[in-house]
Amino acid sequence: DTAVSQTPKYLVTQMGNDKSIKCEQNLGHDTMYWYKQDSKKFLKIMFSYNNKELIINETVPNRFSPKSPDKAHLNLHINSLELGDSAVYFCASSPHSGRSGEQYFGPGTRLTVT
Amino acid sequence: GDSVTQMEGPVTLSEEAFLTINCTYTATGYPSLFWYVQYPGEGLQLLLKATKADDKGSNKGFEATYRKETTSFHLEKGSVQVSDSAVYFCALSDNNAGNMLTFGGGTRLMVKP
Numbered sequence: 649d650t651a652v653s654q655t656p657k658y659l660v661t662q663m664g665n666d667k668s669i670k671c672e673q674n675l676g677h678d679t680m681y682w683y684k685q686d687s688k689k690f691l692k693i694m695f696s697y698n699n700k701e702l703i704i705n706e707t708v709p710n711r712f713s714p715k716s717p718d719k720a721h722l723n724l725h726i727n728s729l730e731l732g733d734s735a736v737y738f739c740a741s742s743p744h745s746g747r748s749g750e751q752y753f754g755p756g757t758r759l760t761v762t
Numbered sequence: 763g764d765s766v767t768q769m770e771g772p773v774t775l776s777e778e779a780f781l782t783i784n785c786t787y788t789a790t791g792y793p794s795l796f797w798y799v800q801y802p803g804e805g806l807q808l809l810l811k812a813t814k815a816d817d818k819g820s821n822k823g824f825e826a827t828y829r830k831e832t833t834s835f836h837l838e839k840g841s842v843q844v845s846d847s848a849v850y851f852c853a854l855s856d857n858n859a860g861n862m863l864t865f866g867g868g869t870r871l872m873v874k875p
Contacts, residue, residue, distance in 0.1 A: 652805070681862070689849055689868040691806075696862050703862075738805055750796070751863060753805030 651675050652754040654739050660760045661729060669724045669757045671739030680722035681751065682714060683738040691738070697722050726759075734761045764789045768852045768866035775873050781839040783869045785826075785852035788833065793854040795819075795828050795835040796863070800849045809837075809850070842873045 652673045661667050673680065682694040695714045696703040702714060711727045726733060739754040768785045775781060787795065794813045798806040810819030815830035824839045835852060852866040 689800075689870070691851060691865040691868065693862045693864075740806075750808050750811065751806075753798075753807070755803075755805045 652739055652741055652752050654737075654754040654757050656757060657755065658758050658760075660762065662762055663729055663731060665729050666725070666727045667729060667759070668726070669737055669739075669759070671722050671724070671754060673720055673739075673741040673752070675741055675743070675752060677741035677743045677752070678719065679742045680716070681740040681742075682722065682724050683740065685736040685738060685756070687735070694724075695722075729761045731761050734759055764793070764854060764856050764864045766852050766854055766864055766866035768850075768869050770867070771849075771870035773869060773871050775842055775871070777844055777873055777875050778841045779873075781837070781842045781846075781871065783837040783850055783852075783871070785835045785837065785866060786833050787835065787852070787854050789854055789856050791856060792830075793856045795826070796853040796855070797824070797826055797835070797837050798851040798853060798865075800851065800868070802848070806851060842871070844873045844875055847871055847873045
């Protein structure tokens, strides 16, 4: 069984559209994350969601909004898509909110904005 | 703020060569340190970790030692294989809310037969 899954795997859309990426984990973890990986493979945290507490990275535009219907899901909604949003987005989860740092990543969603 | 710096790639080696990928960090307090690996078309996987100074993390023939005095966590492998070709990320986790990881820029390793 896939531990952390994301849908869709590929997403091609036009500027100005609104889109969502879904993430589900079946590991029973309390904490989930969204990362953005640019074309140079640089990986940057966007959000961390621990149970009902959302920790927002201040560098993320407010066009990006995570939504967590329950502990196993953390979806990413993006409004008014821009060319610069093109990237691979990774969802991850971890069993602790402390210092363990070990995270389990999904396979990624490649978003292309045209 | 926290930061991780790792050597730029790509690193190209022949099979059975010795591998070193350098990683240094800046952090307040005593972070935990990690190496993650990303195979083509996949998400990141934890390769190894160390949670305190002088700890050595090891997995699949890879090793890294947490060196507080040099703020380093270099990745080594004695004999690489073609299947080790991937992008390697050094990362740290400080004692912060949300358990967020700070990643280095990644180093692409290419192993040729």
